Amino acid sequence: MFKNPNFKRSAGLNRLLFTFLLIACLAVVTACGSGKKEAEADSGKIKITTTIGxxxxxxxxxxxxxxxxxxxxxAGVDPHLYKASQGDIEKLDQADVIFYNGLHLEGKMVEIFEKMAKKKMTVAVSDYVDHSILRSGAENGMDTEYDPHIWFNVKHWMKATECVRDSLIKYDPEHTEDYKKNADAYLAELEKLDAEVAEQIQTIPDQSRVLVTAHDAFGYFGQAYGIKVMGLQGISTASEAGTKDVTDLRDYLVEHKIKAVFIESSVPRKAIDAVIQGAKEKGHELVIGGELFSDAMGEEGTTEGTYLGMIRHNVKTIVEALK
Known part of the structure; x- marks a missing residue:
């Protein structure tokens, strides 16, 4: 019988290749196992999913x-119109705790929160704000019971902070003191911010203290800090401003000689531009006073990407434009 002289060499190479592949596979499995251990180590943290920044x-x-x-x-996302993707559903499903604003801000996600609440802690931070002092949605031309933009009164946002603190303590009592300490430090910052905003807005002359924006998101801001607020659209951006809305606002601005209007990072500026053009045709020059953050904060990693930084940016922009 004929014997291939290279047979032993081929067999040896095959064994060597098999050994190499086995080692490679073991390395991959080990790496995967290491990653799993890291994930398990990180799972010691409470997994929380939130809606707005x-x-x-x-x-x-x-x-x-x-x-x-x-x-x-x-950044730049409008919560009124936001629809949860399949990926969002998965993040909510995988979370230990869910926090959202409530008051119909995340209007297209209400049913999702109701379902999630049946199987895990799902908290609306607005629940801690006394509803008797909230702005009426119905009075502002909307089908919502209340105005959801509570973060524009810093005192309301302090209540939201207390809600988060108490919810975390309830879920994880082992770290109660840490949550209390962190909340106390943040509440002190918010109290300082509240006084700072009030002081800055009062530097605007009375006749110029009118804030005009794309939609009625700043009502609580106006109530808290003494500035007249006018929004072209209603509380929600779900309904578009009509021709009469544009005309009425234009006439008011011309009559009262208001010099600046503001655009919002999460709302298209088309309607505001129509007001500016209409005022120009009436012989009144309106300028864009700047871009404000309303329903969304700035980019992550920036000062405006924090609540404190967002509010300070807005106040600085408003004061510089109107003062």
Missing amino acids: MITDIVGQVGGEHVAVTGLMK
Whole structure:
């Protein structure tokens, strides 16, 4: 029988190749196992999913090292129109705790929160604000019971902070003192901010103290800090401004010689531009006083990407334009 002289060599190479592949596979399995262990180690943190950036910021401030926070709505996102993706549903489903604003801000996600609440802690931070002092949605031409933009009164946002603190303590009593300490420090910052905003707005002359924006998001801001607020659209951006809305606002601005209007980072500026053009045709020059953050904060990693930084940016922009 004929024997291939290279047979032993081929067999040896095959064995060597098999050994190499086995080692490679073991390395991959080991790496995967290492990654799994790291994930398991990280799972010691409470997995929290939030909606708007302002709530994401609170949870990070109060939860500190004990939480891993995932925010669904990033810079420039309008929560009124936001629809949850399949990926968002998965993040909500995987979370230990869910925080959202409530008061119908995340209007297209209400049913999702109701379902989630049946199987895990799902908290509306607005629940801690006395509803008797909230602005009426119905009076502002909307089908919502209340105005949801509570973060524009810093005192209301302090209540939201207390809600997050108490919810985390309830879920994770072992770290109660940490949550209390973190919340106390953040509440002190918010109290300082509240006084700062009031002082700055009062530097605007009375006749110029009129804030005109794309939609009625700043009502609580106006109530708290003594500035007249006018929004071209209603509380929600779900309904578009009509021709009469544009005309009425234009006439008011011309009559009262208001010199600046403001655009919002999460709302298209088309309607505001129509007001500016209409005023120009009436012989009144209106300028864009700047871009304000209303329903969304700035980019992550920036000063405006925090609640404190967002509010300070808005106040500085408003004061410089109207003063």
